[in-house]
Amino acid sequence: MPKDTPIIDPADRIVSHKAKEIFSMIRRKHEISKLDLLHQSGLTVSTLTRVLEDLIASGLIEECGFGASTGGRRPILYRVRPDYGCSLGLDISRVSSRLVLLDLSGQKLASQVWDMHDKMTPDVLIKQVILQINQWKEEHPLLQQQLLGMGIGAVGPLNRFTGRIEQPEWFQAPGWRQVDIVARFEELLHIPVRLDNGANTAIVAESFADRMKNVRHMLYVHVGIGLRSAMMSDGKLIYGAIDMEGSLGQMIIQSDGLPYRTREGNHGCLDTYCSVYAIERELRSKLRMGRSSCLSSFVKPNEEVQLKHVLAALRHQDPLTTEIITQAATYFGIGLANLLNVLHPEKVVLGGPLMTNHDLYFYTATQTAIRKTYHYPDYQVVFSKGAFGEEAIAVGAALIIIDRLSHHNPGLQG
Known part of the structure; x- marks a missing residue:
């Protein structure tokens, strides 16, 4: 892929604020009726219908049957369309590091773990991660545009704005200080990459598991x-x-x-x-x-x-x-x-x-x-x-990329 091809932020995939909000409501449920969406969103029937049609046309959601009747016509049910795209999540920790692949609904498709021994420098880990991602792209198979991005949950201290792992302690291998991890992966993968502390990504995963509660x-x-x-x-x-x-x-x-x-x-x-x-x-x-x-x-x-x-x-x-x-x-x-x-x-x-x-x-x-x-x-x-045990950090890292679909960027349409 040419280096000058722009990297697309998932936040730019859904243009309308209303569509982002409806998509977020659907994500919080395994499936949800149009009637419930109408009550929760406060939109008019015509506006909600238009937004749902746009999300279906974009491949982000799909109809999945009918709900129980409350006396009239059975309501249409909607859910996230899993095969719209996938998200990668990388956990960089001191004992082991883990890479997961999630579909759009948050279901895990694949996982790989590496022991963080005294030879696992940033260069070695990055090489292993790239090889694994390329293998998954062939196995599933995935087009480049279906990869929404990769989230990284790492040991800190780190700077999530610059994408740098700064001064972590207790890694067995050398080289883990002042690592521009986001820039390095974006250059090699040409997808958006976001960095956060592993504890933060883990709580994102556990919050997602409890979203119905x-x-x-x-x-x-x-x-x-x-x-x-x-x-x-x-x-x-x-x-x-x-x-x-x-x-x-x-x-x-x-x-x-x-x-x-x-x-x-x-x-x-x-x-x-x-x-x-x-x-x-x-x-x-x-x-x-x-x-x-x-x-x-x-x-x-x-x-x-x-x-x-x-x-x-x-x-x-x-x-x-x-x-x-x-x-x-x-x-x-x-x-x-x-x-x-x-x-x-x-x-x-x-x-x-x-x-x-x-x-x-x-x-x-x-x-x-x-x-x-x-x-x-x-x-x-x-x-x-x-709910996720040892996979929580990696799963949450992948989810922060999917969450970007509902993120409001300045200048978007209403």
Whole structure:
């Protein structure tokens, strides 16, 4: 494709404000009747009919049968047309990275995962992602114009406006600082690419899964090598002045406590007690002290305890590993209670490998948080591991591209 061919923002695919709003209403439902659209939109019958005809002609929606009769003619039902186009979502994290392909309805068509080992530099990952996308384009098959774009949910700090991953920590491979990731992918793929913090894209995915339940205030916390969080209020992401990756982990829970893993962090901060790093550190210490554990059979000579060993020991109900995980989850529950007492979300989604791979951390943390939440039981909060598990970041990244179809650009028609 010629380099001077313009990249089309999905926001420009639907011109009319009214059409964007109707399309958004249809997306929020698996299927919706014309009568419901009429009531929700406030449009006249003639205007709504014209908008629906335009969306059908564009291939974005389709009729899908008739609803139940309320005494008269059965209403026509509408839904998003899945094969209009596809969206890509890339999760760039420290343990593993993941690429997903979604159709327009949000259904996953394909997925690929890469281990972020010490050789997985930006150049290597970008090459692998491009190869996978080209393979999917042949398998499905997809025309270039059917690729709406690619969203990236990445470890920060990052700048979502410039598309740059700035100063992330704890990647095993070098080269992950000051990476113009959006520009590099747009040059190679020639599709629109958007960048956001992975916690933000994960909460977008979980909000989409709950779109029928009308959850207005949601908190997402990811527990991995570090801690990441995101908040939605009235269905909209809450952004701070800058991206502050890892700031949740700097919450002080013991002012004279253990030092942070680098000189820049706070003594006695949450990250030091409940992250993957903290669990690995404690288990290594206990093994050096001579504590017995089946971990000894999983860890090879001259190898350190890692997350994969921890999860294997948990599955074998290892007493030492269970003790350390319970301790870490209790500390995390204290930090979570602090968040609940300040933010008061309706729902909290907890993600990351410690949550999705075993129940112990999740249940210990949530029970601790409930006991320490002010005004409980008057204030009730729903805890969840989420609908998408480890795929939440990548799925949400793909969804932010589909969401652009309903985005209002200046100068569009009414």
